[in-house]
Amino acid sequence: MVCETKDKLEKMTESKTALITGITGQDGSYLSELLLEKGYEVHGIIRRTSTFNTDRIDHIYVDPHQEEARLFLHYGDLTDGTTLRRLLEAVKPIEIYNLGAQSHVRVSFDSPEYTVDTVAMGTLRLLEAIRDYQHRTGIQVRFYQAGSSEMFGKVQEIPQKETTPFYPRSPYACAKVYAHWQTVNYRESYDLFACNGILFNHESPRRGETFVTRKITRAISRILAGQQKFLYMGNLDAKRDWGYAKDYIEAMWLMLQQDQPEDYVVATGETHSVREFLELAFSYVNLNWEDYVRFDERYLRPAEVELLIGDPAKTKEKLGWQPSVNFEELVQLMVDADLEALGLTPPATKNGKLIQDNAYIRQNVGSMSY
Ligand code: NDP
Ligand code: GDR
Numbered sequence: 001m002v003c004e005t006k007d008k009l010e011k012m013t014e015s016k017t018a019l020i021t022g023i024t025g026q027d028g029s030y031l032s033e034l035l036l037e038k039g040y041e042v043h044g045i046i047r048r049t050s051t052f053n054t055d056r057i058d059h060i061y062v063d064p065h066q067e068e069a070r071l072f073l074h075y076g077d078l079t080d081g082t083t084l085r086r087l088l089e090a091v092k093p094i095e096i097y098n099l100g101a102q103s104h105v106r107v108s109f110d111s112p113e114y115t116v117d118t119v120a121m122g123t124l125r126l127l128e129a130i131r132d133y134q135h136r137t138g139i140q141v142r143f144y145q146a147g148s149s150e151m152f153g154k155v156q157e158i159p160q161k162e163t164t165p166f167y168p169r170s171p172y173a174c175a176k177v178y179a180h181w182q183t184v185n186y187r188e189s190y191d192l193f194a195c196n197g198i199l200f201n202h203e204s205p206r207r208g209e210t211f212v213t214r215k216i217t218r219a220i221s222r223i224l225a226g227q228q229k230f231l232y233m234g235n236l237d238a239k240r241d242w243g244y245a246k247d248y249i250e251a252m253w254l255m256l257q258q259d260q261p262e263d264y265v266v267a268t269g270e271t272h273s274v275r276e277f278l279e280l281a282f283s284y285v286n287l288n289w290e291d292y293v294r295f296d297e298r299y300l301r302p303a304e305v306e307l308l309i310g311d312p313a314k315t316k317e318k319l320g321w322q323p324s325v326n327f328e329e330l331v332q333l334m335v336d337a338d339l340e341a342l343g344l345t346p347p348a349t350k351n352g353k354l355i356q357d358n359a360y361i362r363q364n365v366g367s368m369s370y
Contacts, residue, residue: 017041019091021078021126022099026206027146029056030249031097036060036070038253043091045076045084045100056206078122085129092137095256097144098126098179101172104210105150106301108172119175120182127186127194134192142193142256145183148176149200149241149267149308159311162198162265169303180263187261195255197248200267200310203330204245205337212274213242213334216281221338223292224285231292234299236275239307243268244325244333254319267310268323280331284347285339 023044108115153169207214222228282289336346
């Protein structure tokens with residue numbers, strides 16, 4: 001990025017307020033860190049749960065009674081439009097990042113109504129609240145919608161880009177397509193600065209434990225610690241374009257700093273199968289994956305997305321964005337982090353390449369794992 005643009009962006013971020021739905025998730029936690037680093041006041045919507053759900057952001061939380069506090073949490077839910085409206089009035093955000101979702105594809109087949117209520121209707125509720133708020137106050141709000149490569153679903157074109165037709169294959173993906181088009185519709189109808197990021201799979205040590213990458217890296221550490229014997233998996237032939245979450249968060253922010261609101265594909269441009277992920281992750285700790293992995297049909301989906309590979313050309317050109325971590329590095333940094341969390345020595349410590357990710361890594365989660 002040229003210096004002039006950088007100066008301009010830095011000026012624009014002075015005393016900005018952002019509101020994030022899904023702040024307790026993988027992406028919400030990295031995005032909060034990024035925005036705080038840039039001087040934003042950050043407000044996040046959290047759900048009331050019977051156990052704490054703020055593990056991923058505890059390290060950046062400061063008691064709001066302290067003068068230096070710039071991260072504030074509010075109870076709310078995407079299924080509750082009244083609260084969303086009230087929060088907009090109270091927080092007065094300039095940027096809103098809609099990351100909240102029931103984001104597990106397999107679970108969306110079990111709970112389709114809830115998934116659609118949160119992902120599709122939740123986005124509509126937020127857009128309606130923004131539309132009224134903007135109309136009433138005259139304050140221009142910038143809106144980011146967390147779109148997904150799952151919207152491409154059944155292969156229509158390779159690689160997939162902004163113009164590739166959608167063919168969603170799950171209740172989750174159908175809901176994301178709805179949210180995508182409502183975001184376009186509000187941009188065109190009400191002059192809302194609204195962007196869809198169409199993000200391909202992105203992972204990290206903070207990834208939820210039931211997504212395939214983290215399920216694998218966490219299992220490896222537990223196998224080495226003698227806490228688990230086998231790893232039960234579904235379809236190993238599925239191919240995904242996997243990147244590093246921290247890189248992808250940067251693209252979200254950049255989208256909202258442009259002169260015009262547009263939609264962008266964020267991906268690495270490489271694809272790998274689940275089997276390749278297994279091979280690489282197990283061999284990194286000198287294990288043979290075939291000795292540990294077993295098949296369980298309950299991890300199959302009624303309809304599968306076989307192949308995803310994104311074309312990030314527009315994002316690279318217009319946003320100056322580049323992924324900084326390749327597939328092998330991603331696998332290794334996730335294995336390293338899970339080993340460290342169990343008190344085992346990660347291979348990267350020996351070769352001096354350990355990437356520190358100050359995530360709180362939960363190990364004692366239940367066995368209900370997709
Ligand atoms: P996570 O599943 O880690 O986080 C989801 C977040 O949404 C959590 O904070 C969760 O809260 C919150 N949430 C769930 N239901 C509701 C609700 N009804 N109302 C308000 N908040 C809710 O997802 P990621 O961080 O991985 O992804 C962020 C967004 O990006 C999601 O919308 C996801 O669908 C989308 N996406 C993700 C990709 C990826 O590879 N990670 C790729 C493309 C899109 P709680 O902690 O209480 O459960
Ligand atoms: P995905 O991610 O469905 O792509 O959605 P996930 O990691 O769940 O699955 C990737 C692929 O791995 C196959 N698979 C398994 N998946 C899980 N979870 N558990 C298993 O045991 C298993 N065995 C094989 C799956 O069938 C699939 O093909 C993620 C989510 O973050 C979405 O919210 C996001 O929109 C997309 O990425 C882009």
